[in-house]
Amino acid sequence: LGTVKYFKYIILGGGVAAGYAAREFERQGLKPAELAIISKEAVAPYERPALSKAYLNPKGAARLPDFHVCVGSGGERLLPGWYKEKGIQLILSTEIVKVNLGSKTLISAGGETFKCQTLIIATGSTVIRLTDFKVEGADAKNIFYLREIDDADKLVESIKTKKNGKAVIIGGGYIGLEVGAAMKINNLDVSMVYPEPWCMPRLFTPPLAAFYESYYANKGIKIVKGTVAVGFNSNENGEVTGVKLKDGRVLEADIVVVGVGARPLTALFKGQVEEEKGGIKTDGFFKTSIPSVYAVGDVATFPMKLYNDMRRVEHVDHARKSAEQAVKAIKASETGKKIAEYDYLPYFYSRSFDLSWQFYGDNVGEHVFFGDNNPLSPKPKFGSFWIKNGKLVGAFLEGGSPEENKAIAKVCRLQPTVDNLDQLKKEGLSFATKM
Ligand code: FDA
Numbered sequence: 001l002g003t004v005k006y007f008k009y010i011i012l013g014g015g016v017a018a019g020y021a022a023r024e025f026e027r028q029g030l031k032p033a034e035l036a037i038i039s040k041e042a043v044a045p046y047e048r049p050a051l052s053k054a055y056l057n058p059k060g061a062a063r064l065p066d067f068h069v070c071v072g073s074g075g076e077r078l079l080p081g082w083y084k085e086k087g088i089q090l091i092l093s094t095e096i097v098k099v100n101l102g103s104k105t106l107i108s109a110g111g112e113t114f115k116c117q118t119l120i121i122a123t124g125s126t127v128i129r130l131t132d133f134k135v136e137g138a139d140a141k142n143i144f145y146l147r148e149i150d151d152a153d154k155l156v157e158s159i160k161t162k163k164n165g166k167a168v169i170i171g172g173g174y175i176g177l178e179v180g181a182a183m184k185i186n187n188l189d190v191s192m193v194y195p196e197p198w199c200m201p202r203l204f205t206p207p208l209a210a211f212y213e214s215y216y217a218n219k220g221i222k223i224v225k226g227t228v229a230v231g232f233n234s235n236e237n238g239e240v241t242g243v244k245l246k247d248g249r250v251l252e253a254d255i256v257v258v259g260v261g262a263r264p265l266t267a268l269f270k271g272q273v274e275e276e277k278g279g280i281k282t283d284g285f286f287k288t289s290i291p292s293v294y295a296v297g298d299v300a301t302f303p304m305k306l307y308n309d310m311r312r313v314e315h316v317d318h319a320r321k322s323a324e325q326a327v328k329a330i331k332a333s334e335t336g337k338k339i340a341e342y343d344y345l346p347y348f349y350s351r352s353f354d355l356s357w358q359f360y361g362d363n364v365g366e367h368v369f370f371g372d373n374n375p376l377s378p379k380p381k382f383g384s385f386w387i388k389n390g391k392l393v394g395a396f397l398e399g400g401s402p403e404e405n406k407a408i409a410k411v412c413r414l415q416p417t418v419d420n421l422d423q424l425k426k427e428g429l430s431f432a433t434k435m
């Protein structure tokens, strides 16, 4: 039997939430060798959103160590040396393959055993693969997914090898829209394929989507909607050459990037802990049903106080904030102090080309579009409000200034009454900025 490595605290996963949790531990007071982060990635925690944006730039691309956490929220950049200096063990390139939550024992693929007093689960999500649905030929070379830095490196390599080639993007969600734009900026001939009638259907309303689709089309991106990939053609080297669509068409392809969604990495804990809505169920302090086990970031299904229901959120702002909340709660429980329950206002954003949008709140109920969504406008600025039960609950804004974005966040938190939707449409953004 090998030796057991013991730590007071272990964070399982080395992504966004892990990095922000480490910073919070340090702020709250940490002794050397109390905390370990175990990650299957080979690098210290970094701001994952960069991978589908500046990491893919043809010139001046972002590279580590530029975007280690916590630069994405304007904080200090935690280089590997920071962890060393604070006595935090960064155990990298180490995949945990077995977990016993009751005894808080973790076993790695290499056979090492780790134990702790308090465990924070921060394993994030993994990509949904077309091979999961047995799509014919989906294991061909040059079909890429994007989750970790290794994936991004492979994609960057292929962009260099297939210079000016044809790229097909499968999926019209976040990855599809961001990577589709990045591939076009790299001078590839880009087509996007997705099954829905418009892109990003889980957030965009038709007038919002209409803008982005026209904007992308004006950049020369071909959009193929209402169909899916049912197979891939490949050459004698096993490299993808074409995407077969359900409607019978075949799109030529040198590179395929698939972004058809993510699924939280909870398999290691199945049957050991309560789950809800596909994630690990927590309270407003990110405590799970097992004592001294916390779950944060993409894997947690937590009480969304503002809407009085349980939600899972797959976005970076929540990964950061839930990690901080869990560490505050752990430290408070040790000293018998009380902290306030998590009270999260959802915040999502995306950037591509010269575009940049932010969304706050809940996209439910009726929606009211405002502003100028002409894709040929020099500086388009438009958005949408969502109104449920006579209250404004959600807001989206493209091209907003920092003050305007702050204003829509505030209004979604306040949830003012809206009596007249026509009046709201007329007022548009000023409804939020005047508050
Ligand atoms: P995260 O995925 O960051 O980290 C999980 C870590 O756990 C990884 O290091 C993984 O290797 C490790 N791990 C998992 N299982 C393990 C095991 N068994 N053993 C050891 N280690 C293990 N959001 C947003 O709001 N705006 C944006 O612009 C973007 N952009 C974006 C781009 C791309 C390419 C992706 C993939 C995602 C985004 N997101 C985003 C989403 C955002 O990045 C995501 O919600 C957070 O990274 C979630 O943080 P977590 O720490 O929960 O998981």
Ligand code: NAD
Pocket (backbone or CB within 6 Å): 052, 125, 170, 171, 172, 173, 174, 175, 176, 178, 193, 194, 195, 196, 199, 200, 201, 202, 227, 228, 229, 258, 259, 260, 261, 262, 314, 315, 316, 348, 349, 350, 351
């Ligand atoms: P997503 O859920 O945003 O989009 C998935 C899309 O896949 C759907 O909109 C649909 O168009 C498409 N789709 C589903 N099945 C398909 C099929 N069989 N064929 C073709 N298209 C199909 O997921 P994603 O874009 O893959 O993103 C993965 C994860 O990364 C998510 O957690 C997301 O939140 C996160 N992410 C977030 C951002 C951001 O917040 N800006 C950016 C990148 C990634």
